[in-house]
Amino acid sequence: MNSLAKLAAVNRSKVLANLAGATGTLYLRGGALTERKWTDTEERFRQESFFYYMTGVKEPEFHFTLDLSSKRTCLYIPRYSDDHALWMGPPPTAPQVQAKYAVDSVLTTDKLPEVLAGAGLIHVMEAAELPANVASAAAARGTVVTDEFLRTAITEARVIKSEGELELMRKAARISGEAHIALMKAVRPGQGSEREMQALFEYTCFRLGAPIQAYNPIIADGRSGSVLHYGKNDDKLSSDPHQMLLVDAACEYELYAADITRTFPLGGKFAGDFKTTYEIVLEAQEVVLSQLKAGVEWEDMHRLAARKILRGLMRAGLVVGTEEELAKHHIGELFFPHGLGHLIGIDVHDAGGYPAGVQRIQEPGIRYLRMRRTLQPGMVVTVEPGVYFVDAILDPAIADPAVNKFLNVELVQRFRKHVGGVRIEDDVVILENGIENLTGWVPKSVADIEAVMAASSA
Numbered sequence: 406m407n408s409l410a411k412l413a414a415v416n417r418s419k420v421l422a423n424l425a426g427a428t429g430t431l432y433l434r435g436g437a438l439t440e441r442k443w444t445d446t447e448e449r450f451r452q453e454s455f456f457y458y459m460t461g462v463k464e465p466e467f468h469f470t471l472d473l474s475s476k477r478t479c480l481y482i483p484r485y486s487d488d489h490a491l492w493m494g495p496p497p498t499a500p501q502v503q504a505k506y507a508v509d510s511v512l513t514t515d516k517l518p519e520v521l522a523g524a525g526l527i528h529v530m531e532a533a534e535l536p537a538n539v540a541s542a543a544a545a546r547g548t549v550v551t552d553e554f555l556r557t558a559i560t561e562a563r564v565i566k567s568e569g570e571l572e573l574m575r576k577a578a579r580i581s582g583e584a585h586i587a588l589m590k591a592v593r594p595g596q597g598s599e600r601e602m603q604a605l606f607e608y609t610c611f612r613l614g615a616p617i618q619a620y621n622p623i624i625a626d627g628r629s630g631s632v633l634h635y636g637k638n639d640d641k642l643s644s645d646p647h648q649m650l651l652v653d654a655a656c657e658y659e660l661y662a663a664d665i666t667r668t669f670p671l672g673g674k675f676a677g678d679f680k681t682t683y684e685i686v687l688e689a690q691e692v693v694l695s696q697l698k699a700g701v702e703w704e705d706m707h708r709l710a711a712r713k714i715l716r717g718l719m720r721a722g723l724v725v726g727t728e729e730e731l732a733k734h735h736i737g738e739l740f741f742p743h744g745l746g747h748l749i750g751i752d753v754h755d756a757g758g759y760p761a762g763v764q765r766i767q768e769p770g771i772r773y774l775r776m777r778r779t780l781q782p783g784m785v786v787t788v789e790p791g792v793y794f795v796d797a798i799l800d801p802a803i804a805d806p807a808v809n810k811f812l813n814v815e816l817v818q819r820f821r822k823h824v825g826g827v828r829i830e831d832d833v834v835i836l837e838n839g840i841e842n843l844t845g846w847v848p849k850s851v852a853d854i855e856a857v858m859a860a861s862s863a
């Protein structure tokens with residue numbers, strides 16, 4: 406049995422605990438190969454996350470069942486075509502699959518209707534996942550198919566990471582952090598492009614054993630940092646040494662993600678409006694990190710960060726008015742328009758942010774919060790406040806007399822001429838009485854970033 410199958414066995418036992426007392430059979434369908442439209446070129450395959458969580462299988466086109474009364478597990482593999490070996494190498498055999506994944510049996514997928522015909526209840530992620538012949542056979546026999554039920558049981562298990570999962574996440578964080586440091590060391594004002602920085606980032610991850618990025622990297626020079634999910638990454642680097650590069654990038658390791666953002670000056674020295682903006686964000690991030698622990702409400706942490714950012718903006722003179730007034734009119738949210746962070750695991754925005762029945766808070770900024778939960782030990786969350794000068798937000802704000810009275814318009818205009826945005830993001834494990842910061846070692850204080858960058862330019 407390989408280590409990922411061992412991890413999956415632990416995961417399954419957590420899911421079974423959530424399903425205690427239930428009867429019937431769990432059925433999960435693994436990811437399928439897809440091709441570029443009108444071609445026979447295969448897209449890169451990445452296993453569907455729930456299936457991976459329950460099986461550890463990375464290969465495409467597998468299915469899985471678990472009988473809730475006998476607890477017997479079965480993997481179903483395709484009937485591989487005769488020329489599979491020619492194009493793809495020899496396909497896995499049933500005994501190989503059984504040994505590797507430590508399941509009770511391995512069958513071919515054409516046996517599924519027969520197996521599931523005997524199940525009184527079939528629990529699926531969503532009804533549409535049942536193969537058509539299985540669905541029609543089940544319907545003919547009056548078998549009940551449920552979704553929601555299974556999805557909730559696995560989602561709730563995924564929210565709390567096991568030690569084995571945390572090991573993979575530490576590794577993803579370690580490699581991603583090294584790639585961030587490589588960029589801090591390599592970047593030079595006016596030399597090269599965002600794309601070259603992206604290439605170096607991915608190269609570093611690749612070389613350290615993580616060939617797949619957890620999401621599309623954001624490598625944003627200057628004003629492009631104001632685009633929250635900037636992904637063009639095709640501009641030349643600014644020649645202003647005080648201008649900043651916002652890098653939001655991380656790899657996955659054995660399908661477990663990291664998610665790190667660092668923002669640093671091209672020339673290695675924070676200065677002026679750039680430094681002012683940076684310090685507002687850093688302070689907000691650090692106060693949240695100091696407060697995080699089990700029992701805390703995530704939305705309260707968002708509000709804490711938003712309040713800290715508002716005070717920073719007041720101190721910098723960018724906003725005008727009493728704190729109460731500014732908070733009431735959501736003036737801070739003009740600069741911090743997104744949520745504080747999210748769960749992370751097999752998916753970078755991991756499952757389970759909103760348990761059934763929990764709604765989003767319909768207020769500026771916090772409406773984008775990807776999670777509303779009471780924090781528990783074993784949750785892994787990102788903490789990623791930011792301050793941005795977004796044209797699409799500031800133009801209407803400055804034009805609106807009800808809003809612009811709270812802004813020092815002249816100063817805001819000065820900042821937004823050259824400052825794009827600052828985001829600082831770490832991945833942390835929630836503990837009973839604090840956190841384990843998986844990425845805190847990646848330089849982020851002004852002194853630490855300047856030291857790393859100075860060492861490389863010497």
Ligand SMILES: [Mn+2]
Pocket residue numbers: 664746747787789830
């Ligand atoms: Mn994130």
